[in-house]
Amino acid sequence: xxxxxxxxxxxxxxxxxxxxxxxxxxxxxxxxxxxxxxxxxxxxxxxxxxxxxxxxxxxxxxxxxxxxxxxxxxxxxxxxxxxxxxxxxxxxxxxxxxxxxxxxxxxxxxxxxxxxxxxxxxxxxxxxxxxxxxxxxxxxxxxxxxxxxxxxxxxxxxxxxxxxxxxxxxxxxxxxxxxxxxxxxxxxxxxxxxxxxxxxxxxxxxxxxxxxxxxxxxxxxxxxxxxxxxxxxxxxxxxxxxxxxxxxxxxxxxxxxxxxxxxxxxxxxxxxxxxxxxxxxxxxxxxxxxxxxxxxxxxxxxxxxxxxxxxxxxxxxxxxxxxxxxxxxxxxxxxxxxxxxxxxxxxxxxxxxxxxxxxxxxxxxxxxxxxxxxxxxxxxxxxxxxxxxxxxxxxxxxxxxxxxxxxxxxxxxxxxxxxxxxxxxxxxxxxxxxxxxxxxxxxxxxxxxxxxxxxxxxxxxxxxxxxxxxxxxxxxxxxxxxxxxxxxxxxxxxxxxxxxxxxxxxxxxxxxxxxxxxxxxxxxxxxxxxxxxxxxxxxxxxxxxxxxxxxxxxxxxxxxxxxxxxxxxxxxxxxxxxxxxxxxxxxxxx
Numbered sequence: 259x260x261x262x263x264x265x266x267x268x269x270x271x272x273x274x275x276x277x278x279x280x281x282x283x284x285x286x287x288x289x290x291x292x293x294x295x296x297x298x299x300x301x302x303x304x305x306x307x308x309x310x311x312x313x314x315x316x317x318x319x320x321x322x323x324x325x326x327x328x329x330x331x332x333x334x335x336x337x338x339x340x341x342x343x344x345x346x347x348x349x350x351x352x353x354x355x356x357x358x359x360x361x362x363x364x365x366x367x368x369x370x371x372x373x374x375x376x377x378x379x380x381x382x383x384x385x386x387x388x389x390x391x392x393x394x395x396x397x398x399x400x401x402x403x404x405x406x407x408x409x410x411x412x413x414x415x416x417x418x419x420x421x422x423x424x425x426x427x428x429x430x431x432x433x434x435x436x437x438x439x440x441x442x443x444x445x446x447x448x449x450x451x452x453x454x455x456x457x458x459x460x461x462x463x464x465x466x467x468x469x470x471x472x473x474x475x476x477x478x479x480x481x482x483x484x485x486x487x488x489x490x491x492x493x494x495x496x497x498x499x500x501x502x503x504x505x506x507x508x509x510x511x512x513x514x515x516x517x518x519x520x521x522x523x524x525x526x527x528x529x530x531x532x533x534x535x536x537x538x539x540x541x542x543x544x545x546x547x548x549x550x551x552x553x554x555x556x557x558x559x560x561x562x563x564x565x566x567x568x569x570x571x572x573x574x575x576x577x578x579x580x581x582x583x584x585x586x587x588x589x590x591x592x593x594x595x596x597x598x599x600x601x602x603x604x605x606x607x608x609x610x611x612x613x614x615x616x617x618x619x620x621x622x623x624x625x626x627x628x629x630x631x632x633x634x635x636x637x638x639x640x641x642x643x644x645x646x647x648x649x650x651x652x653x654x655x656x657x658x659x660x661x662x663x664x665x666x667x668x669x670x671x672x673x674x675x676x677x678x679x680x681x682x683x684x685x686x687x688x689x690x691x692x693x694x695x696x697x698x699x700x701x702x703x704x705x706x707x708x709x710x711x712x713x714x715x716x717x718x719x720x721x722x723x724x725x726x727x728x729x730x731x732x733x734x735x736x737x738x739x740x741x742x743x744x745x746x747x748x749x750x751x752x753x754x755x756x757x758x759x760x761x762x763x764x765x766x767x768x769x770x771x772x773x774x775x776x777x778x779x780x781x782x783x784x785x786x787x788x789x790x791x792x793x794x795x796x797x798x799x800x801x802x803x804x805x806x807x808x809x810x811x812x813x814x815x816x817x818x819x820x821x822x823x824x825x826x827x828x829x830x831x832x833x834x835x836x837x838x839x840x841x842x843x844x845x846x847x848x
Contacts, residue, residue, distance in 0.1 A: 268312075272336075293358065299351060307347060309363060311362055318352050418465050515542070515544070531664075567597070568737075569598050576818055579740070581606065582823030598726060604696040604716070607669065610667070631812075642703055646694070654690045674717075681720050736800075739800070
């Protein structure tokens with residue numbers, strides 16, 4: 259027997275909303291209702307494609323592999339259209355992320371509906387084509403989660419207080435309720451479906467006065483109902499495994515996004531805590547540091563799909579313009595929840611992720627690059643023009659023993675792996691070490707050698723890694739690209755370098771590109787076209803005019819900063835004039 263609200267579900271479905279009353283009634287008689295417990299597969303890769311499914315309640319995950327979630331299917335959406343149209347075997351596995359109610363339309367039933375109402379094919383075909391096109395373009399998203407299971411590592415974690423504060427922060431994006439064992443124990447699946455239909459977000463809280471079997475049953479319910487697992491722990495406490503998080507139970511927990519939430523007693527991140535707690539887990543895991551109440555809105559944005567990210571491109575000395583743009587953004591009230599970058603963009607981005615102010619970063623990086631002269635330890639150019647020792651020491655002095663995991667904001671930097679694999683994204687390990695890899699300009703700085711791999715400047719493959727941040731699920735990306743006219747020009751006509759005496763006579767008369775400029779420019783050419791495409795992934799894009807600043811002219815640091823600041827102020831004022839907001843939907847220069 260079908261649930262009473264099926265007609266309304268069909269009217270809201272993108273696949274069947276175009277049908278008239280008669281066609282909907284015919285379709286309704288062919289549908290079969292059933293329940294699917296959380297963790298169970300709906301169908302697996304390679305199985306015969308013999309039905310379409312319409313999700314009434316719950317959420318489904320589309321997987322490329324047992325643990326790689328590609329797409330999330332929410333209530334009211336359908337899945338399986340492609341197989342119903344072309345009859346091929348299933349290309350992916352679909353599994354219930356939590357308890358689900360579905361309506362099944364098998365092939366024979368679909369053909370009976372088509373015999374009477376051929377227009378029913380239109381919606382199914384349109385949805386199948388749309389899915390195929392988005393898959394080919396790589397535009398599938400993981401969807402937006404709505405239900406969360408908050409499962410503390412121990413009873414000593416103030417989980418109830420965290421849940422209530424998180425509920426308040428989430429209500430900026432939609433209504434939110436917290437359900438604990440006292441409220442939810444013994445309730446039917448319909449009761450939970452009704453709560454989830456009424457509220458935009460639901461937090462299932464595993465805190466209870468119950469123990470033993472009753473506590474276990476409620477935790478099982480939390481795990482079954484959740485799109486996302488929130489796992490808080492006191493950062494300073496000894497590491498312990500979570501209840502029901504053992505690696506031998508992957509189908510229960512590892513197929514959903516997991517967020518490790520580290521609560522710090524002070525107002526600073528306890529160094530090494532993230533690394534210790536992450537060692538408990540296997541597979542994908544995001545972590546967040548909570549040092550004060552101000553960090554809770556950032557957590558709410560991150561888990562609900564409303565996070566704001568910052569991407570900084572490489573560009574040598576011109577990258578110091580980032581500091582001017584960051585000042586303008588700070589003055590306009592922009593704040594960020596995640597940071598990523600390449601080369602000097604990675605270095606300045608690390609300062610942002612560390613929580614440094616703009617004045618502090620300006621003083622630090624002026625001292626590091628202008629006074630520190632990190633590219634001045636010239637050597638016999640067997641591998642590169644410099645030894646790289648000054649650059650490594652500069653980065654080590656600037657960032658000390660910080661691990662990437664210890665940064666208050668989620669952070670990554672990009673290098674190019676010459677040993678194979680191309681792009682390498684670094685999210686763990688010594689911060690200075692991977693900044694050295696990300697900024698290793700080929701021919702200028704020697705490569706970073708690590709565990710048999712050879713790493714050089716990330717600009718060779720991805721100078722503006724907005725695509726990496728988009729894949730992380732960041733909703734709004736602000737990107738700072740260095741796209742001034744950096745082409746090299748000459749008025750000489752020659753295929754070989756003249757003799758030294760001729761070069762001396764032609765000095766100041768014939769313009770030739772210098773060795774360093776040639777190496778730096780050559781290192782950026784390969785990624786330019788891709789960077790232009792990656793600009794389109796940014797909702798707010800800054801490209802300050804920097805033709806007057808050379809790629810290695812660190813003495814022009816103030817001119818670069820001033821140019822970035824003026825450009826950002828003008829762009830933000832222009833955007834505010836258009837929509838009256840300090841958060842423009844799209845940069846007019848993008």
